[in-house]
Amino acid sequence: MTEITTEKARIGAPSAQPYIDGFTEEGENLSPLNTGTSPTTAEQAPPSGPLAGASAKSHSHGGGVGVPDSSRAGRLTSYKLADFKPLTGLEEDWRFTPLKRLRGLHSEALSGTAPSVSVTAPEGVVVETVGREDKRIGLAAIPEDRVSANAWEHFTEATVITVKAEQQLDGEVSVVLTGTSVEAAAQHIVIVAERFSKARIVLDHQGTATLSENVEILVEDGAELTVISLQEWNDDTVHASSQQAKLGRDSKFKHIVVSLGGDLVRLTPSTRFTAPGAEAEMFGLYFADAGQHLEQRLFVDHAVANCKSNVLYKGALQGRNAHTVWVGDVLIRKEAEGTDTYEANRNLVLTDGARADSVPNLEIETGLIEGAGHASATGRFDDEHLFYLMARGIPEDVARRLVVRGFLNEIIQQIKVPALEERLTEAVERELAASDN
């Protein structure tokens, strides 16, 4: 008799744990620790709109009542580190992260040397290194957590990459960030895709670093931008990256995260719609080995009408204490009529001893939408799968590759840079080969 041991986590079911504090069937509740602060809206930020979240808005009016804690819109946002309380690990958005392994990104002054930035771009793309006072800084992003705010407080210079209006790039812009130090550092990148431009930008993170990074992405009206963030760090790297995109009217934005290397990597990508007609696709691929912590928390803010978003993150895990976290927050505000959104997370657990947390959250404040869905499933590749494939003549190593490659390929093929797709396919194979030892 064969036993089928496939496990599936369904919508609203917190994976691996029967009960998690602060959790309801509908989604996460913000921890009370995050309330009661009085954030100040930074001067650069507009008084309302996407950059100042609802809480900031209410506070800026001296109200302090704000939206209920359970809403993603109520998250504190501020450019000032002091507005964020020291982390305890009990906060809603930090409860899965092992703070002890953050190497001070949340508590120390980030004075280390940031990874070097080397940009290779097609002609016409403007690459600048600017100081903190540059007027483009703060246009697209505002920190949503202490680690991001810490980087904002401490970065000394920023790299600004501008794709000029109506410029259609043939090749991709390659931004290689190479870390050489484990001292905690801050980094700031600004990407501007001007009106009706079309470009693909690769942020290629390599080497060794302890880094908090803010990436601001401004997609102007009618622009079409793809940003691919690769984390192929060495094993000793700790990396937190807030990647916030602000989308103009009828723009198209595609964001792809690939996290393979590093001891702890925590990405918080967000997309904010500021005008109707825009589309966002957010994809992610992560492969966690023994002891690795790979976390992704994304936010799609449907603040205006008639925008579309589609989110798909896929992760593979192998080895003892491989841990992945995926939290997907999609907020459809009252104004966002005609929204069409879907988010999904799929995890494939390849060995015992790994843990995948997956939390899809969908908040809907208007019923006048095209569609809204969310899904999460975590499956195991176990001995029965292996037996089935081997019983069809397929050798064990081929069987494993077949499953993992097939599973992750859906994301890789979104990249559409052949050389990069090949490199990542090979990287995934290497991850797999590591498990054979």
Place this chain on the structure above:
Amino acid sequence: MSTLEIKDLHVSIETEQGTKEILKGVSLTIRTGETHAIMGPNGSGKSTLASTIAGHPRYNVTSGSITLDGEDVLAMSVDERARAGVFLAMQYPVEVPGVTMTNFLRTAKTAIDGEAPALRTWTKDVKAAMQQLRIDADFAQRNVNEGFSGGEKKRVEILQLELFKPKFAVLDETDSGLDVDALKVVSEGVNRAHATGNMGTLLITHYTRILRYIKPDFVHVFVDGQVVEEGGPELADRLEEEGYDRYAKGAGAASVAAASAAQA
């Protein structure tokens, strides 16, 4: 002409209560072109025999042998057995995440044949075989067995049987859970594969129903890990009328076995 020979096979499994012997000396010889039906009540060890032939790691062979044309099957890994020509149509085919049917079928065919099938004819063969088994064309793009109904999974097993062309097919309760229409479709598939004349079939079933569509040359009755009676197709008819009760009556299965051995 090939021969699959099972000799005095003893198989046990590890359970929470300790080691449990399930097969207690099974001997069977199947030749190309023959269809053997193995029938028996639940828990008699039929499926254990099937899984042991395929090499499932849960089953420990404590003594006896399985050979394919003299080659020691028990010494082969699971994939080697499949490449040697043994095919197990599983009772509960598992869903394999991340692998499309198309990709899976081609990979398996390549592994079994030792070379990739010619793309054009292969695609045509797959399509035709799917059509005959009334499998929707869009199944090819879906992940292996994912979201398939019980009947669909069984049809996909027979699809593989037809495409991989094994020397010996072991069908582990392929008929259970099928409605009459699906049973006919599946049986036709097995008969087509058998009609090529290059395959021997070991058909494991709880019910006699499938034997109306697939004609066995030999029937073996399994009780408590042993073959207690053997005969031709007429034995199946008798089982249909009388059930398995008479084997379990009286002094128990072991003595039934002894009695049948004495008669033989």
